[in-house]
Amino acid sequence: MRIILLVTLFVAFCLPVGALAEGKLSLVRPTDKESYTPSLPQPIVSNWKDGLKNLDKKQSARKKRSTDPTVTTQKPYTDPGSYNGYLHTGEIHYYAFETTSEGTINLTSSGERKAPNAFIASLDNSTKTYQTGNTLPAGKYALVVEKGEMLYSITLSQLSFSEKPDTNLPEIKLTKPALENPIRESYRLALQDVRFSFEGTSTNTTSLTLKEQGKSGTTRNLPVSSPFQESYSIQKNTPAYSKYEFQASSQSGNSITRVVEIVRPSLLRTNGSDQYDTAIKTSQALHPDGVKSVIITGQDDYYDIKGGAVLSHFDNAPILLTPTGKNNSLPDRVKQEIIRLKPDTAYILGNTERMSSNVEKTIQDLGIKPVRIAGAYPAQTNAKIAEYFTNKMNELGTKPDTALITSSNFGPVGTQAMNISIQKGIPLLYAKDTGLHDDVKDFLKKYPQYKKFVIVDDPTIVVTNTEKELRDLAPGNTVERIGDGKTLTRYESGVELAKKFQTDARTIVLANGENDPAQPLGTIHIDAVLGAPLAAKHKGTLLLTPRDSFSTSVAQYLDGQRSNDNKVDQLFIQGGNVVVTEALVDRLLKYLQ
Template structure:
């Protein structure tokens, strides 16, 4: 049916409300040609993958690719194999029972002589899948799983059997967005997708490109994810290759640069979340058939990213393009689909929009970047640093602008909420000047900004604070330090350490009940030293105390994957103690110990199936909270390690030189019980060698026995540490 642009949003709402799986195509009226909109969605990522597979091939197929639905690395290289073999990518859960939709599709559609490719080792897709496929009469099962994600990507590339000289794409193996951005084009052309570390090109990848001598090598991502050192290693391995890099200021801009390069005038666009991988991964086969672009959006944002808006406006003809949303409305919200078609109406404005002074200073709004002012100046040769002091309602930020050949250009952001700002300009002859002491004040501008983003005092009724705030280009990491400043604080403190991708874009959870919270912002350009940023207060009017049932930075209990996993583990169990035991057993059995500092959150533990002490406790807490059981993460130290005292490395308890450990307390029938899933998973000897040794000794152990070898730390006099 043909509809007007004004009717489009109404039809979005009605259509998406009544259809839950694959949304029908409909049209946008234009001069002779129409835009078709389609959505592939299921109740979960596994169903979405099946629906995409049905669109790709709804009849008998000769090949199918199965990748983990809970772990992305092994799957990043799979889209090329899928397009080559006209094979859909399906997702596997931790068990067969969690993968029923996938198994049903295979049984119904795969030829008995067809091939099943399993991407990843037995740690991500268990051997029970191979056993079950054999029982069903499928005997051509090929597992492409190396010792790590890098070896897996090399194995998949070898499976492609590409001729010498074939171009390759190299992407960061520690995250998925850049790989997804280039996946459809690589898949369409049969170019292997290879994974790299940030500062080292893995030997398997180096060997592959040396043997295949690709004529062109495309690096997806900036130097923050694939360093210049690695680019030089790549060039040294293949001296005659042309090496090109796509590097935006964030994942969305990088994706837009890739799309603009390979698909300057597409007739079809696939829209998906840039914050999660499954739907884009499975949809990459569809996009790869015709080299259509995969456009990444941020589902938490009010608008499509500026770089995406620019790409769509420049390259898409409204008379002749189609759009397919990969994922449900939580993954690709309706309003972002409509913006992709109709453009973005951004209301925040600066008044006045530009100002200048006789001293050569000027500020002006940047039309293409909402909430951005460009400061420009010409200064004397004695001036080495210009400081911009941005003030509003008694709060301030000091921004340093570098001088180059007597010129200064700096984008600045009104990050203190809507209202009137003063922007004062200081000059200094000291190139390292960071405050206004001994600096010379030159000019002050006053400007009004109507945008509602920023670090400003606010209220919440649901314990949530949504941040979507620009950061300065040099910033790599933000630290948000949260304290409760009134009522029953109990030493309530939370910290969020967030990688910055051009913005601080995150949802903060105030879990200590109603009251006033202070959020202090610190930012770092090198992830080592932090500079103070703005502070603001939030009044939480939510009357619930969610201290041990809500999520934190470490315990991501509301993550869909955590919820699904917890439900699978406890399926058919009604008793909370039995549920807790099932969760304890799963974590102790399936997670492997690592001493990596980054493996300290529940998300990381699930993603990599390995964790340090903090990660074990965080995952245990997250899975309990996900099924409604309150759980604490306790910080302390232990005398020895593991259920087998014979492996303990003793230390002097009178000194402070003891290893920090984490464990849990779980609320069962009104009583807190002790649980240590790490100690029940194995032992660690003096050489830091971990040996699996599953036990339940430290499940529901009495205080008398538990605290013979566990000690809670006291962080301040008379107050034990507030658990996560």
């Protein structure tokens, strides 16, 4: 089966757009090459150093004044400079000036919502910066104003300027697109959009450019004496989040950098011909380029991977599968994916009875460091993984104090908790039918830094005695349970996890949550397990669903997010039509609108 990608949705011109929201249209789904690149929501921001490079450092009259002997030298200007402006999110303002002699900076700033970050940067290509109280040598500089919101006021004094500083900025007025938020400059495309454009005017401007941020972004020169209009088409691999940077400069050398975000609502189904292939496709969506580490586990080894997923916290490691058994080898297609990823480390979960030494040798032959973490049985492996993770976190200076507790036997809720474990850097520890596993108890006694515990399963799965055991381990230990002790469905538990840990609803990873008939009771399809690192990388939410219907709790959660204007920007469907039907996907499209 091929990856089925729904990205830009084309609607017949003769039909009203409103019908799309009602699910009445048959939507065209590109099924050839992937035409969408998953991307992370990023702050709308630009680097002030980049804008400084483009600053007009040598205003023509100023240059003439310094080289033409017929120009009379002006008396230095010593009055304070007052700068007042309005900052959008991510916008940067530059005010150029020149000083004639050394002076001590007196710089004060205030803001309507918060004071901006204001400092002075040298224009001699050194990017050296100065703050209030610093000694400023004679030279050419820019007052840089960033990271504020709305109106600001700045006073710069105690300096000798070569001339009265220009305190006026160039201005860009966008008439299109109509930005949804006047402070956070973001525009969300409609599902049927295949292109968009920037239209507007500029004032007090001698040069104006527009550049798409990123590796292949090209710079376009825009007119300054007439309205501008620049159009962009949605191309293959257009990400969900794109940023476009305007740079405007005035005759005096003052400049502004303004960044606008374009959000492209997108859906990606990651599925393959079998579970190995689905793992590979998910890995490719997770890391189009490469990654520092990977996790290798058995294709039916649900016990080790649930607790082992926390290792993905370090590098967003993908989970790759191999056949279990002491004589099995790493499939060639999995080997090729590892070669593509070029990791430094491969975590192998499980002992050699289940994860063959052949796998370890293949990894070594590829020049990759294998790290096998294994016990004689799942609970022991779980404790060893937690110990490895804790030691590494402690070495990095981040000492974890919280652990998740889940059933070692029942999978649906623990699988959804994998996302939290990876995302937040919290080990996922195992409980048995009567309480904590002994190996887990020994681990917690060895690492008393863990004081906070969240049991993710309800009392019918992880018994209440577990709470007492956790509290009795050390004075001051706290225990809470998802759902406050109520009996919850696996779908309700996933929603409560998302609420508790405030995962981002802009990215949703959805997988089949029904029992896998080929596995022990309480074991769900592997697709959800594979999707946990994908959700975690995007700080997103992992939810389960029946294959052909929509859980009420999940629907209510998404409806609530949408009513609060937290629309879904990226929707990942784990697995093929057999596990999550196209009919169900059609019902989900409204959350992308």
